[in-house]
Amino acid sequence: MTILDAAVRATLARLDREKFTRRLWSRDPGLWKKEPDHQRIIRNSLGWLDSPVQMLNQVPELIDFANEVRAQGFRHAVVLGMGGSSLCPEVCRLTFGSAEGYLELHVLDSTVPASVARVTKEIDVPRTLFLVSSKSGGTIEPLSFYKHFYDLGRKHKGVAAGENFVAITDPGTGLEKLAHEHGFRRVFPGRPDIGGRFSALSNFGMVPAALAGVEISTLLTRALKMAQACSADVPVPENPGVALGAYLAEAALAGRDKITFIMSAGTFSFGDWVEQLIAESTGKEGKGLVPVIREYIGDPDVYGQDRVFVRMALIEEKKRMVENRLEALEAAGHPVLRIDLRDHYDLGREFFRWEMATATAGALLGINSFDQPNVQESKDITNRLLAGFSTAGKLPEPEPVGEFEGIKVYCDLDKTPSNAGLSSTPLQECTECVAAFLKRAKPGSYIALLPYIEPESAHKASIQALRLHLRDGMKLATTVGYGPRYLHSTGQLHKGGAARGLFVLITAEDKQDQSVPGEPYSFSVLKMAQALGDYEALRSRGRPVIRFHLSARVPGGLDQVTTLFKSAVDKVLGWIG
Template identity: 45%
Template sequence: MANQNQPANPAAVVPAATLHLGRYQADIDAKIQEFNAKNFTQGFWNKEASLWVQDAQAQQNLRSFMGWLRVAETMLEAVPEIEQFVQEVKQAGFKHVVVMGMGGSTMAPIVFKSSFEQTPNGLPMSVLDTTDPGTVRQIEESVPLADTLFIVASKSGTTAEPLAFGDYFYDRVRQLKGDKVGENFVAITDPGSKFVEQATHEGYRRIFLNFAEVGGRFSALSYFGLVPAALYGINIREVLERSVAMMQACGSNGNVEHNPGLELGVALGVLAQQGRDKLTLIVPQSLSDLGLWLEQLIAESTGKEGKGILPVAGEPAGEPALYGHDRVFVYVGYRNQPDAENRQKLERLEQAGHPVITILMNDPLDLGQEFFRWEVATAVASAVLEINPFDQPNVQESKTATDRLMKVVQEQGKLPQTEEPKVQENGVTYYTQVSGGNAAELLTAFFGQAKAGDFLNIQAYLTETPALNESLQQLRAQVQQQHHIATTSGYGPRFLHSTGQYHKGGPDTGLFVQFTVDHPQDLQLPGRSYTFGTFKNAQAQGDLEALQNYNRRTLRVHLGNDAEQGLRTVLAALGAGK
């Protein structure tokens, strides 16, 4: 991998996107001409909300979340402050960093961590973005608690999960360091949030105040993304300088002949309007987590009012016969890495008439400008679809249902049982509206509802392991081969702050399979009457209720106390039902 601290090559600062759009090219060109004729780029940078929506209140709300447009320039001024903080942390003897948050607070750190090699200049980093007790325990046992810096990242300062993570590890570190516990904690939050008061009271080492006008999924180039990146040893100045080059290419300093963000966004918007609404991301292994960030950005921004673009990440590239006519393929990779197998498959997909877009970066330091390109493209695609890209009206529904269920837990000591199982077989329990005499029949009936243009969404409320990842991929492959529909997969509750908006607010084309499991080795939350496992179960149940309120097609599969064995049992039943 390229040395991430080398200066940029000025001649290759902004990688071009290659768009092979086939029969859609004329309509996309016409839309670009239409946008250029009304000076869209200039209006975009002037935050003219009428480019998206016409309601006055919605316009005011929209303008208030466009601070991300110039945040890279602002953050360049903050680089010395961040670098000085990193040196202070190292001199204090810290040996590890744990970033704790949900959604936009953690997606960029995950991508930075997996896309850059660890260097001697940086500290090892873990990211916690799940209430799963097994994962919390894994992190607790894998880091030197007394010498670990914990970053609690929450834009609103009220998000339940990061506050729970912070309380849990604050209690653990206090048992080791007593009154000096606060030295191990850092907050990243918005000015005026309640969390500022708590972090101050608890003696946090540092509180980074982000920007209220930068929404979570547009915050990669703010303190949320850059403080963890700098601690990990990444040259954030170079990341930002390249990001500013992309800003300028997208018209930040005045009119440009070719705006890469506009051209990509118009293409995605027009393709979605014409039924190509499954944005299928193909990447080399070194960029495997980029899909997590893109999933939230695109799904949460566009998935509303029955419209939207569904990002499909983690599906291995297949042959053209596997796919319906609802796909657009995007390849993001590196100029100097051949990745021959993926590129050959993409050529065949293009020859078969599928739209294919290719973006080749120079090295991982280009990630910042790709973050910005995609932020602009997502906002532009939303303008094509005539929706507000900066709100998330349906995300709150799962939170509200979870809060209600947690009140029941506090009053009655357990979650209410709301559904009767349809099938119980080999230690696995199935809950759904369709019927079947056994698991194989029930699965056949459930997936038999799939139509052209539908998608499968797997919601795994499980402790992530390599074996589970492999089984989930097998499930995706089996469904894709049998029904030729797009497949997506996410670990809960992470996706509630990401693609969950699309699941409820987007088109009614999803088949939702939720996996839950017992928590025999649960963890008690300090100062609360419940455990991480109960909290997670409430999130799963709350989201399922929210989906059912929209009459979505749902199947909950409870795997008992052995998730890996239970999932293998489900795969066998699915195979038997062919």
């Protein structure tokens, strides 16, 4: 038995004595925090515990609605949302696709103009149902998407354009009011006692899934079975959700806070959902678990001692090559957890298991798993920048510290060590800057790549090549979050979690732009304001951050950024050596 295994066993025994699971199901906020303000939030955030039961009762209503819109000729459904409002629909879209005769599901969660244009091109507006999905009803991205598509809808259907829109939002929000004023076809209520990242098994996840023909009754039944396996009557050591959460928390307390997911093809998209759940729930008060997804598995010598590996695979997709590598990692002392799924519908089981595990881990780390205290910081700066744009007609743009072949480099040199003696050539200047940035890494650090570009295949391949070079060269965990999507996912962890991240923002000139009807700014301006807002929020917290702005062709620009990092990694390793 390893030291970690012994610690987990002791923790589970303690939780059993303290009746942890019974207290959780009785919605005792004292499991997480004692302060009244925290307890008020927690008491109103535990509705996910009974969500499988409630949603199973609503299945006939959702199926009837799906049949209604199918019969009226709708062929596409577009989710306009961010974070918890978009990630479960995206999992369903990529995992299940659309059943024959049902609506083809699309998800728009990016303000990058190319993303807006791509979705617009993929659909036939008159035969498309738009799901404006926002718990708060005031999120800037889905409201901007709504303005874009409602304007297009009016050109086809005039005042009847609202028939193509559905709102999914909590009762009493501005979006609910907007839906009634503009004649939306339907409003599906969110539950105020379920937070966004815990809302997969609610209307936010199940309405889009039903429209695509996913067998939501099967998905929810699997979730219910997991809820029963995690019930108050089950001893803690046998509780799959609590036991997983205890393992992750004890691993983090032992310095293994990088939860690295190795997913088979049939479970791959689940990583995006669980990434938000873990990062936004635990990344606060200088603590947190860092989820690492889509980082190809490597040999043991490329990993530090800060990893826990979680392999999730459909039984039919388990590969001997991957298992051999996992066994090599275990032999090198890395913890490896394995989760097998019978079929895709077992993802319903995993939605609930990981919600329970994340809530448990937060309690053991002494944090409130259900708030997001630092998410607003970037939003506030973005709103200030947009207000300035409305009067000045432009966004502020500081002087770059270096420029190389159409790439501008921005970083805070005053806070960067070894910044003296920058070489004279542009390439050397930029390399020195990047090397000084990387030198701020320590054992246990991670590097977050945050590109504000369309995640098309060529771009993703370039970003993946860059992250693997950084991982293998620096022996550090790497994450990738496409902006502005990551602001609603890992953004809380970046600013509120442990100060171990190094943040690489990549912005680019847009070849095309899309106006936001009724606003003085376009999607390109909104995207850039969001990037600059997060850059400033990270700087204000003393986080190491660097930004590359690509003025030339994006794939070529990404290749140049990779070249800079390769040279910088060599320089840093030379300093260390």
